[in-house]
Amino acid sequence: MRTAIVILNWNGRRHLERFLGSVAEYTPAQAHIIVADNGSTDTSMQFLAEQYPQVRLLRLDRNYGFAEGYNRALKHIDADCYVLLNSDVEVTEGWLEPLVAMLENNPHVAAVAPKIRSYTTRGNFEYAGAAGGFIDILGYPFCRGRILSHVECDNGQYDTPREVFWASGAAFCCRADIFRQLGGFDSDFFAHMEEIDLCWRMQIAGYKVMVEPRSCVYHLGGGTMPNESPDKLYLNYRNNLAMIFKCAPAAQRLLAAVIRPMTDMLSAAIYVAKGDFRLAGATLRAYRDFLAWHGALARKRREVRATRRTESRQIYRGSIVLRYMAGRKTFGNIM
Numbered sequence: 001m002r003t004a005i006v007i008l009n010w011n012g013r014r015h016l017e018r019f020l021g022s023v024a025e026y027t028p029a030q031a032h033i034i035v036a037d038n039g040s041t042d043t044s045m046q047f048l049a050e051q052y053p054q055v056r057l058l059r060l061d062r063n064y065g066f067a068e069g070y071n072r073a074l075k076h077i078d079a080d081c082y083v084l085l086n087s088d089v090e091v092t093e094g095w096l097e098p099l100v101a102m103l104e105n106n107p108h109v110a111a112v113a114p115k116i117r118s119y120t121t122r123g124n125f126e127y128a129g130a131a132g133g134f135i136d137i138l139g140y141p142f143c144r145g146r147i148l149s150h151v152e153c154d155n156g157q158y159d160t161p162r163e164v165f166w167a168s169g170a171a172f173c174c175r176a177d178i179f180r181q182l183g184g185f186d187s188d189f190f191a192h193m194e195e196i197d198l199c200w201r202m203q204i205a206g207y208k209v210m211v212e213p214r215s216c217v218y219h220l221g222g223g224t225m226p227n228e229s230p231d232k233l234y235l236n237y238r239n240n241l242a243m244i245f246k247c248a249p250a251a252q253r254l255l256a257a258v259i260r261p262m263t264d265m266l267s268a269a270i271y272v273a274k275g276d277f278r279l280a281g282a283t284l285r286a287y288r289d290f291l292a293w294h295g296a297l298a299r300k301r302r303e304v305r306a307t308r309r310t311e312s313r314q315i316y317r318g319s320i321v322l323r324y325m326a327g328r329k330t331f332g333n334i335m
Helices: 013-026 044-051 065-074 096-105 176-181 194-204 230-247 250-273 277-292 294-306 320-325
Strands: 003-009 032-038 056-060 081-085 089-091 109-118 133-136 141-143 162-164 171-175 208-219
Touching: 003 013, 003 065, 003 096, 013 032, 013 044, 013 089, 032 044, 032 065, 044 056, 056 065, 065 176, 081 096, 081 176, 096 109, 096 171, 096 208, 109 194, 133 194, 171 176, 194 208, 194 230, 194 294, 230 250, 230 277, 230 294, 250 277, 277 294
Parallel strands: 003 032, 003 081, 032 056, 109 208
Antiparallel strands: 081 171, 089 208, 109 171, 133 141, 162 208
16 A cells, blocks of 8 residues: 655654654655644754655645644645654554554555554553543543553553554554545544544444554654643543534434533533633633534534444443543453
């Protein structure tokens, strides 16, 4: 398969200096490395031109965010397989071949993720991906190797390939034709949750999402928005609600509509009790904008459901929050 590794950059020279060397070293010569720049104002492009002349540069006129930035960039890239890679990811020897082989050997697989470890705590899984992602019945994401805030050490317990619900956008390998067929990422998301939304739409259309742990990468995380950023919390809440509205079958959508506001408002109250009014405000703002988005989301839902061939079998039918509160903090104890 003709493979393109595409790194979306926005004022990320420090990450390119730190991580691009591993990508250049461990990517086979037949795969192309492309940096798509989201209107950076730092010296990223100068650095690339001087230090990595073999890397193709695509310049966008402004910052379109993760979702629309990739959508625009990928329109200009002719490949059978896209590997979308965060600029703060370190790859390892032999990282690419198992991902491409998974797609080549399994025509019903639309996307595949590597195992993602923490760059700073290298024996641990990384929060945003670990060894493959899932959601629970209320739409809360979790991973093989990370339940809510509890991250496991990687002791080989999840080293078998398996079907999952979502592949992390930090290292997202997919078939180019299916990406285009489904319209790519939802550009209205801007950033966060867009890869989970796309994976859900892939499954509705009859395809599978896999994790291939023989491929391993290390992710720094928090490169664009810190974990405690109100903007990040806002996007995660708003986009998660939008994703459920668009993609969930009727029973799940109804359950989430009844229970999610209660659990999310409880979270907002906890933020207030801790004196973190910015995070509480971000939660309320997410609900305000989600409700204002209702008409557009209804149209999108009709489009998504029109592609339906099946429903995902990888949604956990319980509550990850309740399981966590009961002391079940590892994927093995829950699933």
